[in-house]
Amino acid sequence: MAERTPAVQFLSIDGKFAPNEAAEQYLPYLADLTASDHQQFYRDMAITRRFDEECTNLQRQGQMGLWPPSHGQEAAQVGSARAARPQDVLFPTYREHAAALVRGVDILDIVSVMRGASLGGWNPNDPKNGNFRNYTLVIGSQTLHATGYAMGVAFDGAVGTGDPEIDTAVMVYFGDGSTSQGDVSESFVFAASNQTPQVFFLQNNHWAISVPVSTQSRIPLYLRAQGFGIPSVQIDGNDVLASYAASKRHLDEARSGEGPAMIEALTYRIGAHTTSDDPTRYQTPEQLAYWVARDPIIRFESYLRSQGAPEQFFADTVAEANDFAADLRHRTLALEAPSLASMFDNVYAEPHALTTDQLAWLDAYELSLREGV
Amino acid sequence: MAASVEELPLAKALNAGLRAAMATDDRVLLMGEDIGTLGGVFRVTEGLQDEFGKKRVLDTPLAESGIVGTAIGLAMRGYRPVCEIQFDGFIFPAFDQITSQLAKMTNRTSGAVHMPVVIRVPYGGHIGAVEHHQESPEAYFAHTAGLRVVSPSTPNDAYWMIQEAIRSDDPVMFFEPKSRYWPKGPVDFTSSAAPLHATRVVRTGTDVTLLAHGAMVSTLLQAAQVAADEGVSVEVLDLRSLSPIDFGPIISSVEKTGRLIVCQEAPGFVSVGSEIAATVAERAFFSLQSPVLRVSGFDTPYPASKIETFYLPDADRVLDAIDRSLAY
Structure with missing residues (x-):
């Protein structure tokens, strides 16, 4: 069995910049980030947290059939999506609301899917949607689409040219439950065989609805990829800098023709699987408390304050998030059924x-x- | 082409059709198990990898869901993949990717994403093979909204229909009657025989209409000849397309003959033949002189090949159905 290494972490759980040994090789990938970038990461996460809560409320009020909350997973998503270049193509599951926001998808289009007003929601070929493909509900299916797409990118010669405007990578999101699906293993095989320009981004949120990750795997999931010949790394998925740096590095490498890689982001689904779920039936209060203490947004807020971010920034972000949620609510209520x-x-x-x-x-x-x- | 009409086996006609499609459009690529170096287990893709290279004729890993799932991604990127599923019975590992992903992509994206993917499936019996190598699973796919389903019965149709399927912006399930891969027939390289989804009259008659697709068409022609010798005038239709079904020529024929027998290797229960029988009953009720009959494989697993001739409908079983129809 491959040797385990600690998960890459830059920010300690109280928000201090203290890269662990595993993080050291990823440090250069943070070098270009400015204070403004940091604030953008924070805004992405805070706005997502706020509209996610609004959507749960809207579902409870009968305005949506279903909502899959992303609460707790914002850092994994924002870091990875912000690391992608505009020409990169992202294949989500159905919970990547923060990544959708980053890439420019109108969150109303996600609401439309969950409200039953649309099947796919948005046009993935419309440039305004940032090459963010449609949500996929059959678990793991999108990993093969991503791999096929990445094969096409390579056939088109859009890999390894050295031109930063041309070279393209594909990022596919998937979850711990999906790793038991055959399609995920097949996508590893096809990706390794074709050396696709692709990053497999696993959000291990520890639950497949009610089934713990220990039922899916007896080894850390990032080690799975290595059995397929795909380099992999485990990161602290609640550390937005770790998510950004690991994604940046492996996307860069994919674009330059070094083949696929896999990132396992250790995170936690603080909320329910969807609004149809009752996590108190399977999750202990102690588990929840452990992960609430590792909240990705609180951690990053502490870091930003330690870096001198002004109070006004946080107040403005709260206001912006509230406005975003209010606008989303307003537009949700106006969403009509599609034509027959x-x-x-x-x-x-x-x-x-x-x-x-x-x-x-x-x-x-x-x-x-x-x-x- | 040297000659405008050439005698070719169906497998070689397909090969020529694939070559023509690939030469016309460099976004067309072939993918499947053993289709490159080996040329496919039925040699349908023989020589194409040498001609077009390994980036356009892909020997894939041995995983059907992977083949179709990656083809979907390639289509999203603008390619027009033609997948080979090695045998009919091996298509089911790809069933989710075909029915839930490929078939629905255009609809769920409100037409923003098209899926010009062809899935070639050698299907049907008569070759004495082992389990999972002789099945006729076409009804599963005809039942699925978003898929087009076709099946050529002649080399000429094979040559033209594969090119039309590749040109389609919709996913096309292309069922190849593997027992007909080897007999030769004329291929006219100058003009297409009929549109992809047209039912075609292959023998005219006045007393009873026989209808089938794929390999069964030749069985019907045998039966029609025997019936003619016995003084019964049989019309034979080649369905060619199972989704959509071109009902016009079927209804017209039934209006003329008053009798219809639908034939297929597939099991009869909830089959393409069942659908045709129901639709003809709805649309041509007053023209019918007798109930629409089905001559099908049995509703059992495909049997051990030593007894497959008792499973597969043959000319005698078709003649028996003609007798039953005429007895009304």
Whole structure:
């Protein structure tokens, strides 16, 4: 068995900059970050925390069928998404709300999915959405799409040219539960075989709904990738600097043609799996308390204060987050059901007799009801 | 091409069709198990890796879900992948990627993402093979919204239909009748025979209509010849497309003959033949002189090959159905 190394960590849980030994080789990847970047990371996380809470409330008020909270996982997502270049392509699961925000996706488009007003939500080919692909609900399926996409990037010659505007990497998010899916193993095989420009970003939030990660694996999950010939590292996923630095390094390496890598971010789902779940049935108060003490936002706030971030910044961020949530609520309530035609319109790219006939029938039927024929 | 019409086996016609598609569009790439160096276990892709290189003819790892799942990603990047599933019975590891991912991508993205992916599946019996190598799983895919499903029965159709399938912006399940890979037939390289989704009349008659796709079409033609010798005029239709189904020629034929027998190697229960029988009953009820009959494989697992001839419908079983239909 491969030798274990400690998880990469820059910030201690009380927010002091104290890189551990594993973090040392990642230090250069923090070098370019400015105070302004740090504040951006904080705003990304704080706004996500706030709208995430708003969405849970909206679900409780009957405005959404479901909401999968990201509470607790903001640092893993923000660090990784901020490390990606604009041309990089991100494949999410269904909980990467912070990464979606970073890449420019309108959070209302996620709400639309969870409200039942849309299936996929947003157009991943629209430049405003930052190459952030659609959420995928069948666990692990997106890892293969990401690997195939990365194969295409390599076939296009958009790897290892040395041109920072051309070289492209793919980042795929997945969770601890998904590592038991065959598709995830197959994606490791295809990625290793094709040496794809790709980073596998695992958020180990310790739970697959109610099943603990110990049921999925007897070894730390980052070691799995090594069995497939994919270099891997474990990081403190609640340390946004660790997430940024590890992602930056492995995305850079992927773009330059060094093949795939895997990052396991140790984090914790503070909330429920989704609003349909009751985590008190399987999670102990002690576990929760342990991870609440490692809250990624509080930790980074302590760090920023120690670096001299002004009080006004934090007050402004609270106000900005509140405004963001209020706007999202307002727009959520105005979201309408899609047209009936949308059920048929894009089943096929080109006309298909069955859907064409059925839409015509439904239109005529609905018309007959309205006219009382 | 040297000659405009050439006698080719279906497998070589497919090879020529794939070559033509790849030469026309450099976004077309082939992927599958053993399709490169070996040329595929049925040699359908023989020589193509030498001609187009390893980046366009990919020997993939041995994982069907991986093949289709990565093809989806390649299609997102703008490629037009043609996947080979080595045998019919090996398609099920890819079932989620085909039915939940590939089939739904265009709809769930409101048309923003198209999936021009072809999945080639050698299917059907008559080759004396072991378990999972002789099945006819096409109904699963015809049942799935978002997929197009076609099956050529002749070398000429194989040559043209594979190119049309590759040109389609929708995912196409391309079922190749493997027992018909070897017999030769004319391939006209100058013009397409019929649109991808057209049902075609392959023999005209007046007393009863027989309908099938893939390898069963040749069985129907045998049966029709025997029936003709006995004074029964049989019309034979080649379905060619299982989704969508081109019902126009079927209804027209039934209006003429009043009798329809639907034939398939696949099990009959909840099958393509069942759907055709139901639709014809709805649309041509007053033209029917007898119930629509199905001649199908049995609703059992595909049997040990020493008894497969008792499982697969043959000309005698079709003739028996003709007798039953005419007895009404």
